[in-house]
Amino acid sequence: MSWARIMAPLAGAPGDRGLLASAAVLAEGFGAELACVHTPADMADLMPWMGEGFMGGVQVTALESLKEAAVEGRDAIDRLVGEFGYPRSRTIGLDSPVWAGLAMEGRLSDVVVFDNAAARGKGPLAEAFQQIVADEQRPVVVARPGLKVGGTVLVAWDGGKEASRAMRTALPLLEKAGRVVVTGAPAASSRSFDLDRLVDFLAARGVAAEARVLTGTGDAAGQLLGAAREVGADILVAGAFGHPRLQEFIFGGTTRSLLNGEGPSLFLSH
Known part of the structure; x- marks a missing residue:
């Protein structure tokens, strides 16, 4: 028995570096694929306050900002994954609805790695942590300094x-x-x-x-x-x-x- 696919949800933010480092340690210990899943803010979350059939200037600006942030975040993740150079890494971008894509990637992974901030309800991946643990009931590793396989x-x-x-x-x-x-x-x-x-x-x-x-x-x-x-x-x-x-x-x-x-x-x- 082994783990063949380890998933790391990433936000395209500075905190991704530490999380990716921990996930790479775990993946390398098993020779597993490392699925680096870009989990951006979901544009669908804006819809409830936009109103039906109308998009004002503020709403349009907000949507455009989210789109730009998603592109920048994905580019940042691509660069970061390249820097780490783990040969079995794969970068995956999620489109709206993000929660559905995140759920599917979690179902196709053996374990999902988060950092302390997300596990404590802070930062852009806090909701993702709750979804994976509570809704999807997937096993997770909350990575902290000193994580290693074989200890x-x-x-x-x-x-x-x-x-x-x-x-x-x-x-x-x-x-x-x-x-x-x-x-x-x-x-x-x-x-x-x-x-x-x-x-x-x-x-x-x-x-x-x-x-x-x-x-x-x-x-x-x-x-x-x-x-x-x-x-x-x-x-x-x-x-x-x-x-x-x-x-x-x-x-x-x-x-x-x-x-x-x-x-x-x-x-x-x-």
């Missing part, structure tokens, strides 16, 4: 379906890890689970893992981030909890704390 991976486990989905989806990452630690706090969970069962599950799939029981009873995110620091984790694998989006996506408390906390890169699956 130490900490797997958060509580026996639930979210944790199970994240762990199983992350198997290619675990197979390449130099060290895998599975951790959980039985005393803080309403579920009954045994970390050794997960160790056995992974061993049957060729992944040698060790168990680390957390003894606390509260602040699951704080305990997980503490454990990540103690074992020197490069990546933390966790299930993403949240409510289905109506007008706004709302993360559960633990997921929100992991996103806003200081720690290793995150692998999340909702």
Whole structure:
């Protein structure tokens, strides 16, 4: 099992450089295609306030500005991808409706990479992050400094379906890890689970893992981030909890704390 296609949504902004660098590290670790997807502001988002059958000077100017920004952004991404020189890179531009194209590219990718800003609801890709995690339920990597393939991976486990989905989806990452630690706090969970069962599950799939029981009873995110620091984790694998989006996506408390906390890169699956 491996990852063959890794997707990086890019806005055509200065922040793309760090994100692309992280995505290239991940893609190179798997010899995967790196899909660099230009995700511009969508002109369709202007339509609700333009009115039907009428376009005034302000509206026309706004549309032209968005078109120019989209062209400039795509050109900037082409130059940036060329600078990095990863041989299996591919640049893809999205047209309106951008959300539909983004969804399709996500469905055709094994994992999608975002940076801290988007994951924390900031910057031009914040909405894209919510769409990919909540609406599309695609696995994502929130890339932070120090991201690498082959280091130490900490797997958060509580026996639930979210944790199970994240762990199983992350198997290619675990197979390449130099060290895998599975951790959980039985005393803080309403579920009954045994970390050794997960160790056995992974061993049957060729992944040698060790168990680390957390003894606390509260602040699951704080305990997980503490454990990540103690074992020197490069990546933390966790299930993403949240409510289905109506007008706004709302993360559960633990997921929100992991996103806003200081720690290793995150692998999340909702």
